[in-house]
Amino acid sequence: MRKAHTCFFMFFLFTAVLYAGNREMKGSRLSVTGGAYFMQDEVFKEVYGDSAWAFYGEYSYRLPFILKQHIEIGVEYRFLSDKGKLTVTKEEVDLMISDITFSLRYLFDLKRFIPFIGPGLDYIMYKEEYPPTFPVSSTKGSVLGFSFQGGCYYDFSSSLGAKVCVKYSHAQTEEGEVTADIGGIGITAGLVFRFNL
Amino acid sequence: MRILKKPALILACTFILSPLFLSGSIHFTNVTQKYNVGGYSYFGAHGICWVDVNSDGKLDLYIKNEDAKGVLNVENILYINYGSIFSDEAFLRGVSDAYPNGTHGAVFADLDNDKDFDLFSTTTYEGISPSYNHIYENDGTGYFQDITDSISPSQDIDTFSRGVAAADFDGDGDIDLYFSNPLSEAKPFSTQPSPPQQLKNFYLNNGDGTFTWTYRGIEWIGFVQGVSAVDIDQDGDIDIAEAKWAPPSTIYLNDGKGYFHKAGGSLGLPLTINVKDNGITFADIDNDGDLDFAVIGAHRIDIYKNNGGIFHKYNSMSTAGSNAGFHCCFGDFDHDGDLDLYESGGYFYQNDGQGNFIYVSLNVSALMASLNTVDPRSSALGDFDGDGDLDIYIADKRGYNVLLRNDIDDSNWIQVEVLSDQTGGTGGIGAKLTLYKGGHLGESGFLKGFREITGEYGYLAQDMPAAHFGVSQSSTYDLKIEFLNGEQRIINSIVPGRKIQTAYILPPINFTGERKVNRALFYYENVIQLTWSANPDNNNITKYRIYRVQQWRKLEYIDEVSTEDLVCYIRDTSSNTQYTFAVTAVDNNNIEGAPAYVTVE
Numbered sequence: 001m002r003k004a005h006t007c008f009f010m011f012f013l014f015t016a017v018l019y020a021g022n023r024e025m026k027g028s029r030l031s032v033t034g035g036a037y038f039m040q041d042e043v044f045k046e047v048y049g050d051s052a053w054a055f056y057g058e059y060s061y062r063l064p065f066i067l068k069q070h071i072e073i074g075v076e077y078r079f080l081s082d083k084g085k086l087t088v089t090k091e092e093v094d095l096m097i098s099d100i101t102f103s104l105r106y107l108f109d110l111k112r113f114i115p116f117i118g119p120g121l122d123y124i125m126y127k128e129e130y131p132p133t134f135p136v137s138s139t140k141g142s143v144l145g146f147s148f149q150g151g152c153y154y155d156f157s158s159s160l161g162a163k164v165c166v167k168y169s170h171a172q173t174e175e176g177e178v179t180a181d182i183g184g185i186g187i188t189a190g191l192v193f194r195f196n197l
Numbered sequence: 198m199r200i201l202k203k204p205a206l207i208l209a210c211t212f213i214l215s216p217l218f219l220s221g222s223i224h225f226t227n228v229t230q231k232y233n234v235g236g237y238s239y240f241g242a243h244g245i246c247w248v249d250v251n252s253d254g255k256l257d258l259y260i261k262n263e264d265a266k267g268v269l270n271v272e273n274i275l276y277i278n279y280g281s282i283f284s285d286e287a288f289l290r291g292v293s294d295a296y297p298n299g300t301h302g303a304v305f306a307d308l309d310n311d312k313d314f315d316l317f318s319t320t321t322y323e324g325i326s327p328s329y330n331h332i333y334e335n336d337g338t339g340y341f342q343d344i345t346d347s348i349s350p351s352q353d354i355d356t357f358s359r360g361v362a363a364a365d366f367d368g369d370g371d372i373d374l375y376f377s378n379p380l381s382e383a384k385p386f387s388t389q390p391s392p393p394q395q396l397k398n399f400y401l402n403n404g405d406g407t408f409t410w411t412y413r414g415i416e417w418i419g420f421v422q423g424v425s426a427v428d429i430d431q432d433g434d435i436d437i438a439e440a441k442w443a444p445p446s447t448i449y450l451n452d453g454k455g456y457f458h459k460a461g462g463s464l465g466l467p468l469t470i471n472v473k474d475n476g477i478t479f480a481d482i483d484n485d486g487d488l489d490f491a492v493i494g495a496h497r498i499d500i501y502k503n504n505g506g507i508f509h510k511y512n513s514m515s516t517a518g519s520n521a522g523f524h525c526c527f528g529d530f531d532h533d534g535d536l537d538l539y540e541s542g543g544y545f546y547q548n549d550g551q552g553n554f555i556y557v558s559l560n561v562s563a564l565m566a567s568l569n570t571v572d573p574r575s576s577a578l579g580d581f582d583g584d585g586d587l588d589i590y591i592a593d594k595r596g597y598n599v600l601l602r603n604d605i606d607d608s609n610w611i612q613v614e615v616l617s618d619q620t621g622g623t624g625g626i627g628a629k630l631t632l633y634k635g636g637h638l639g640e641s642g643f644l645k646g647f648r649e650i651t652g653e654y655g656y657l658a659q660d661m662p663a664a665h666f667g668v669s670q671s672s673t674y675d676l677k678i679e680f681l682n683g684e685q686r687i688i689n690s691i692v693p694g695r696k697i698q699t700a701y702i703l704p705p706i707n708f709t710g711e712r713k714v715n716r717a718l719f720y721y722e723n724v725i726q727l728t729w730s731a732n733p734d735n736n737n738i739t740k741y742r743i744y745r746v747q748q749w750r751k752l753e754y755i756d757e758v759s760t761e762d763l764v765c766y767i768r769d770t771s772s773n774t775q776y777t778f779a780v781t782a783v784d785n786n787n788i789e790g791a792p793a794y795v796t797v798e
Contacts, residue, residue: 047717088715134717
C-alpha cells in the first residue's frame with residue numbers, strides 16, 4: 001500500500017511540473033484523488049484500525065450561469081477496501097465500501113487557489129466478508145447518507161490542477177441487531193484535469 | 198486334651214487382647230430396604246460390580262443373576278444410584294442381559310478408551326442355546342449398545358463362563374478380556390482334573406473397536422470359579438489367578454506380551470490340593486508393598502503371604518456356619534491403616550497390622566445381617582454414599598441381597614480415583630498406588646498402604662474403581678501412582694478425608710471460560726473463550742482436545758488445538774445458556790488424559 005502511495009505522489013509531482021504555468025478557465029473537472037478515511041465507528045476502529053485508504057474519482061462541472069460561476073456540482077465515486085481482524089478470534093475479515101456522492105459546492109476564485117465548500121448526498125454500498133467459522137459468510141447492504149466537504153483546487157495550468165479536500169459524511173445502517181456508523185472524515189489529495197465538454 | 202486346650206487358650210487371649218490391638222471400631226447398618234436394593238424375589242444373585250455407569254459421581258450397582266427358582270431368562274440388575282434411592286434400570290439402559298441361564302462373570306472396563314465404563318458380561322450354558330458372551334458399549338450416559346458382533350471370529354459355541362478378567366494383558370494400550378470355562382459343556386462340575394484343553398478364552402482388544410477371540414496359554418484343566426487379574430510377580434504386566442474345583446487353584450504368569458504360563462507351583466501354591474475353591478483375592482495384608490492372597494472354598498479361607506515373590510500359607514480360618522465360602526474381600530473398614538477381611542455372607546476379621554486376622558464379634562460389627570444370608574456368593578466394596586468409607590453389598594443366591602452401610606463416620610481415609618490411565622481410558626486397571634507418610638516417599642518403613650486397581654476378582658466381585666486407604670488424621674501423606682507401563686506420578690502432602698483424582702496424563706490447569714462478543718463491523722457473534730495452561734507434570738503433550746459436556750458428563754467433541762495455542766473459541770453460543778466444557782491433553786502416543794472442566798454461566 002505504501003508503494004502505491006509513493007507512486008501516486010511521484011506521478012502527481014511529475015504531472016504538476018509538466019503542466020505548470022498554462023492556466024485557462026475550463027468548466028469541467030475530472031479529479032483523481034486518494035487519502036485516508038477515518039470512520040468514527042468504534043467497532044470499525046477495533047476491527048480495521050483508525051483509518052482506511054480510499055480512492056476517489058470525480059467529475060464536476062462549474063455551472064456557467066449561476067452566482068457568477070461560483071457554483072459547481074459534482075458526482076464522485078469512492079472505493080474503500082480494507083482487511084481487519086475479528087475482535088476476539090482475530091480471524092481476517094474483508095471490508096469493501098463504495099459510494100456515489102452528489103455534491104454542490106461554492107467556489108472562491110483566488111487566482112490559482114480555488115477554495116470550495118458545500119454539501120453532498122451519499123449513496124453508500126458496503127460488503128463485509130467473514131471467515132468460514134463465522135455464523136454468516138458476508139453482509140451486504142446500502143444506505144443513504146449526507147456529507148459536507150471543504151477543500152481547495154490549485155490550478156497549475158488551464159488543464160491541470162491539484163485538489164485537497166476534507167469531507168465529513170454521516171451515515172448509519174442497521175444489520176440485524178447491529179447498528180454501524182459508517183460515516184467519518186476523509187482527507188484526500190490528488191490531481192485535477194480540466195477540460196471543456 | 199492338651200492339644201485341645203491350646204487353641205482354646207489362644208482364642209480366649211485373642212478375645213481378651215483384641216481391644217488392645219484394634220484402634221478403630223466397626224459398625225455396619227443393613228440399609229437394603231432403605232435403598233430398595235434387595236434384588237429379585239426369585240433371587241439368583243451371584244456377582245456384583247460397583248461402578249459409576251452414568252458418570253454422575255455416584256456409584257451404581259450391577260448384579261449378575263443366574264436362573265433361580267426355576268425361572269429362566271433372569272435379568273441382571275443395574276441399580277442406578279440417585280442418592281437417596283436406587284432404581285433398577287438394567288432393561289432401560291440395555292444391560293439386562295437376560296439369557297436362559299443367566300450371568301456369572303461380568304466386568305466393567307473402559308474398552309474403547311472413551312472414559313466411560315463398558316460392560317463385558319458372560320452367559321452360562323446349561324443346556325439352552327445360545328449362551329454367548331456379550332460386550333456392551335457405554336454411550337457415556339450409562340446407556341449401552343450391544344457390540345458383541347465386534348468379536349471375531351463370531352462366537353459359535355455356548356460357554357460356561359464363570360470368572361472373568363479385564364486388563365491390558367498384551368500391553369498394547371487397550372483393555373483385553375479373559376473368561377473362564379470356554380467350553381460347551383453344561384455343568385462341567387467334575388471333581389477330577391481334565392486333560393488340558395487349549396480353548397480360546399481371550400478377547401484381545403484390537404484398539405479399533407474389534408476383538409479377536411484367541412487362546413493365549415491358559416489351558417482348561419478343570420472347572421474354574423473366580424478369577425483375579427493383578428501383577429502377581431510385580432514385573433509390570435497383569436497375571437491371572439484362578440480358583441478351581443478339581444485341580445488346585447493356580448497362577449498364570451504373563452510374559453509381558455499377553456502369553457501366559459502356569460506358575461502356581463513355582464510360586465509356592467499347592468500342586469495337589471483337591472478341594473473346591475471358589476474365590477481368590479489379592480491384597481497387601483501386611484503393608485509391605487507386595488500382594489498377598491486369600492483363597493476361599495471348601496469351608497475354609499487360606500491366607501498366603503508373599504515373601505519375596507514366593508507365597509506361603511500362614512493362616513487358615515473356617516468359614517461361617519455351613520457356608521462353603523465363595524468370596525472374601527479386603528478393605529480397611531475401620532480406618533486403622535491395615536486391610537481387614539470380610540467373608541461374604543460370613544464373618545468379619547480385623548487386621549492386627551501384621552496381617553493376622555482377629556474375629557470381630559457380631560455385637561461390634563452388627564454383621565448379623567451378613568450371617569442371615571441364605572446362600573451368599575459374592576460381595577463387593579464401594580463407597581455408595583460418598584462418606585469416605587467402604588460399604589458392602591452381598592449377593593445371595595437363595596435370598597435377598599444385602600447392602601451394609603459402614604457407619605464409621607470419620608475423616609481418617611483417603612480415596613484415589615484414576616480418571617485416566619496409560620491406555621487413555623478410565624478406571625486405572627493395573628495401576629499400583631503406594632501411600633507413604635508425608636515426607637517419606639519411597640521409604641519402606643513409612644509405607645502406609647499398597648493397592649492395585651483391578652476389575653473382577655475373588656468370586657465375581659468388582660469393587661469401586663478407586664483405591665481406599667484408612668489413615669491417621671494426624672499426618673499428611675505422599676502417594677506414588679505407578680501405571681502399567683512403568684510411568685509414575687507423585688502426589689505430595691495429601692490431607693486425610695479427601696478423594697484424590699489423578700491420571701496418567703493430568704488435566705490442563707487454570708482452565709477458564711469467558712463469554713465474549715466477537716465483532717465485525719456489521720455482524721457479531723457470542724463466543725466463549727476457553728483458555729488453559731499446560732500442566733507442568735505432563736510430558737510429550739502434542740495437542741489438546743476440547744469437548745462440550747452434555748448431560749451426565751457425556752463428552753461431545755468440538756475441536757483439537759496445538760500446544761502453542763492454549764485457547765479455543767466456542768462459536769455462535771447463546772448468551773443465556775449455561776455451558777460446560779472439558780479439555781484434555783493428548784501425548785505423542787495419542788493417549789488422551791483426564792479432562793479438566795469449566796462451567797460458563
